[in-house]
Amino acid sequence: MSNHTLRPLVTTLRILYPVWAVVGMFSLIYVPSRIFLKDDLGTTGNNIQNLSGLFHLGILGSLTTQLIFIVTAWYLFRLFRETNLPAAQLMLMLALVSVPMAMLNELFTLTMPLYTDQPDQLRLLVNLHKYGLQIVMLFWGLWLFPLGYLISHSGYFPRAVGWLAILGGAGYTLGFLLKLLAPEASAVLQVCEYLTMGEVLWLLWLIVAGARLPEQSVSG
Template sequence: MRSIKSFSRLTGAVYFFIALAGVFGISYVPELVVLGDTEATINSLLANTTTIRWAIVAALLTQIGHLVLVLMLHRILAPVSTAAANLMVIFVLVGVPIAMLNEASYGVVLALLPRAEASASLILAFVEFHAYGIVIVQIFWGLWLFPFGYLIYKSDFLPKIIGVTLMIGCFGYLTDSVIYFFDPNFSIKFAIYLFWGELIVLTWLIIKGVNVEKWKLQSDESLSVT
């Protein structure tokens, strides 16, 4: 029984790693873009090629970590609903390869940078292509949160309010994706304001973990039903 508490805390630690690596991997390169100034953008990219490579590595590690995380969460939350836990995994399994392939865009950018004078427009096109790829994978970053939040809400061993915040966060990601396709320059990013649900759940898992007795009871109940 004690092992599930340790396991849930380890799950929170994995989630924390993903959050840190993800923020760096996703947000660093866009910060190098100088809107309306191609030359300044190219110079900024050229001056930070090593860090761009690290951003790619961080993004790839984030996706590998996401796979590990969702399988760990499946073990914890499957007693609540196997179907919902499986759906959570499916959304991640679809999103991860999209996100990993999207990093190839930055690989092309790095390959073109030595010929920046002749390839400036192409470099910027691949930077923008990566941004659209993020918007697509963001759909799945949102979708997986709904069954995740639902499972926590229906569980007896984690606070229900955390589940509610995660389900709300789902719509933040989806809203941002839809808006971006119609207006890429729209300044408000709803996912940023609704991301706190994920911060709460990873913090709770690290500090408190699951309620062991209630998890065991719900696990036994699910086994008796099956």
């Protein structure tokens, strides 16, 4: 694939990725930190009512994040399909599987305002959303394994960057398994959270450094 063909793909990804990251952090980190208080459903219910605008912006942000992720995964597939088509197809499949799961999981959040005065029902919805998100995170980890392989073997990026993505995938995947099988292993779970930073480092490399594109056409 020629430089002329690859450059627009990389440029688009360097725009999509930071937008995806900012919207994702807003909806997954900032909004929950303002709305949900652990073991205090009374305050959580009040926050859902009193900060209704922020609450619904968080839902919109979560859905928007998934839509951006679809486009991002497609552009990554186009970038890497000549590196290894089966690996690129696997990456795309694992990425796309997570999207409807994540969007359907927001149904629990959308329903929460109906039960702000019913602690038991609200607790159930909060827990269902939390556990649903954990299942989605499994696929957020799995898709990084073929992505890391493609990064390492494409020649567009340093091989170490690909291994960082693979470490990120290991962090998400092992974190899911530990929360399911050994939730009391808090120290190991913390290590898994650190490993997920590998995905962030890959993202930063792409945004800041871009890709080393070939000057002439290359075969996959």
